[in-house]
Amino acid sequence: xxxxVTYAWLIAGxxxxxIEIFGFPGAGLLFAGLGAITTGTVLYLDMLAADATGxxxxxxxxxxxxxAAILWKPLQKLRNGKPGTGYKNMVGDTVYVGSxxxxxxxxxxxxxxxxxxxKLSEHAGVDHxxxxxxxxxxxxxxxxxxxxxxx
Numbered sequence: 001x002x003x004x005v006t007y008a009w010l011i012a013g014x015x016x017x018x019i020e021i022f023g024f025p026g027a028g029l030l031f032a033g034l035g036a037i038t039t040g041t042v043l044y045l046d047m048l049a050a051d052a053t054g055x056x057x058x059x060x061x062x063x064x065x066x067x068a069a070i071l072w073k074p075l076q077k078l079r080n081g082k083p084g085t086g087y088k089n090m091v092g093d094t095v096y097v098g099s100x101x102x103x104x105x106x107x108x109x110x111x112x113x114x115x116x117x118x119k120l121s122e123h124a125g126v127d128h129x130x131x132x133x134x135x136x137x138x139x140x141x142x143x144x145x146x147x148x149x150x151x
Contacts, residue, residue, distance in 0.1 A: 005050045009040030035064030090137050095147060099131040117144045124148040
C-alpha cells in the first residue's frame with residue numbers, strides 16, 4: 001500500500017506537534033507542525049498538485065511563518081502570564097538568610113535552592129536578620145527580594 005503525499009504531510013504535522021508537546025517544548029516545532037498540516041490540507045482539497053513538490057515546500061515554509069506570526073504573541077502572553085504580574089507567585093514564600101545576614105540595604109537569601117539578593121522591608125520591625133534566619137518574601141523589586149522575619 002502506497003501512502004499518498006497528502007497523508008505524509010498530515011502525519012509529519014502530527015509528529016512535529018507531538019515532539020513539540022511531549023519532547024522539546026519551545027523548539028518552534030508547533031509552527032512547523034501547523035505548516036505541515038496546512039500543506040496536507042491544501043493537498044487534500046486539491047488546491048495544489050500532489051506532484052508539485054517544490055510548491056509544497058514553499059507552501060510549508062510560508063504557512064509555518066504565517067502560523068508563527070499569528071500565534072507568537074498570544075503564546076508569549078499565555079506563557080508569561082498577565083502583564084505586570086511579575087514575580088507575585090513568590091510573595092509569601094519562605095527564604096533562608098545567608099551567612100552574612102540581611103539588612104535594609106543588602107544581603108542574600110536562598111529561595112527554592114537559588115541564592116538571591118535581598119533587603120529588609122521598611123515594615124520588617126528589625127534592622128538586621130542574622131544568617132540562618134527564616135524570612136518571608138513580601139515583594140520583589142527587580143531582581144531583589146524584599147523580606148521580613150517569618151513569625
